[in-house]
Amino acid sequence: MLARALLLTIVALLLGGCGGKNDQVTTATTVTTTTKTPTTTTGPSLAGASTEPAVWKSTSTETELLTGVRAAAHAGYDRLVFEFRNGVPGYDVRYVDRPLRADGSGAPVAVRGGAILRIRMEPALDADLTQASAPRTYTGPTRFEPSTAAIVEVVRTGGFEAVLTWAAGIDGKRPFTVTRLENPSRIVIDVAST
Numbered sequence: 071m072l073a074r075a076l077l078l079t080i081v082a083l084l085l086g087g088c089g090g091k092n093d094q095v096t097t098a099t100t101v102t103t104t105t106k107t108p109t110t111t112t113g114p115s116l117a118g119a120s121t122e123p124a125v126w127k128s129t130s131t132e133t134e135l136l137t138g139v140r141a142a143a144h145a146g147y148d149r150l151v152f153e154f155r156n157g158v159p160g161y162d163v164r165y166v167d168r169p170l171r172a173d174g175s176g177a178p179v180a181v182r183g184g185a186i187l188r189i190r191m192e193p194a195l196d197a198d199l200t201q202a203s204a205p206r207t208y209t210g211p212t213r214f215e216p217s218t219a220a221i222v223e224v225v226r227t228g229g230f231e232a233v234l235t236w237a238a239g240i241d242g243k244r245p246f247t248v249t250r251l252e253n254p255s256r257i258v259i260d261v262a263s264t
Contacts, residue, residue, distance in 0.1 A: 116147055116262055119245035121165060126250065128160030128193065133232050134255070135207040136196040141216035141224055141238075147260045148218040150238055152191065154255040155207055159194035159234075161257055163187065163248050166237075173228025173235050182215075183222035183239025187246065191257065193232040219263035220244050 128134075138153035166188045169178040196208035212226035223239040240261060249258045 116245060116247050116260055119247050119260070119262055121243050121245055123162065123164035124246070124248040125162045125164075126160055126248070128158070130157055130159070130193065132156065133193040133195050133199070134159040134191070135198055136191075136194060136234060137207050139208065139210055139224065139236070141214075141218055141221050143216075143218040143263065144260075146262065146264045148216075148221045148263050150189075150221060150224065150259040150261070152189070152236070152257045152259075154194065154257075156255065158250045158252065158255045158257060159191045161192075161248060162190040163246070163259060165243055170227060170237055173233060174230035175228075179225060179227045179237070181223055181225050181237050181239040183241055185240045185243040187238040187240050187259070187261070188227075189236045189238065189257075189259065191234045191236075194234040195229050195232060196226075196234060197229065220261045 134157045135155040136152060137155050139151070140153075141148060141150045143149075164187070166186050168186065170181055170186055170188065171177065172179050197204045197206050213223070215223050220241050221238050222241055225237050225239070227235045227237050229235070238259070238261070244262045246259055246261045249260075250256070251258055
């Protein structure tokens with residue numbers, strides 16, 4: 071009888087020990103999952119980001135002159151910047167359907183990506199029409215593929231009657247924000263990439 075009681079006690083201790091071991095594995099898994107959560111959501115959130123159009127009307131009568139276009143990847147978003155010589159023009163930034171049409175001619179413009187974000191700026195141009203030879207103020211590429219996660223391609227689609235239009239091919243319809251900055255004058259578009 072004593073041997074049987076001793077055997078039952080040993081079995082109970084072993085089973086109890088097994089339960090504790092399983093609990094530790096579950097706890098370790100939970101800790102690992104909790105630790106990984108912040109790394110999957112790194113980078114600043116884009117406060118106020120939306121897929122809805124962003125529009126701002128300029129009160130300037132002077133045509134703003136584009137001098138630079140660039141795009142770069144950041145933690146959690148891609149940034150597209152349009153820089154101007156003499157001020158920030160008004161803008162209308164929105165997702166549009168295909169086919170995208172060139173300003174003036176109406177010819178279709180191919181843009182890579184799952185969605186097209188059209189950036190229309192006015193009054194703005196990339197050439198100074200106040201000078202006799204109308205020199206270009208922006209001499210960079212009019213079509214390029216930046217090393218970014220969400221922005222697939224950036225394409226100039228026209229400059230006509232003080233309306234300058236570019237398009238950003240995005241890998242899908244993602245939320246974005248638009249900000250006006252001074253010194254230097256810029257329109258900054260941030261597109262969520264995570």
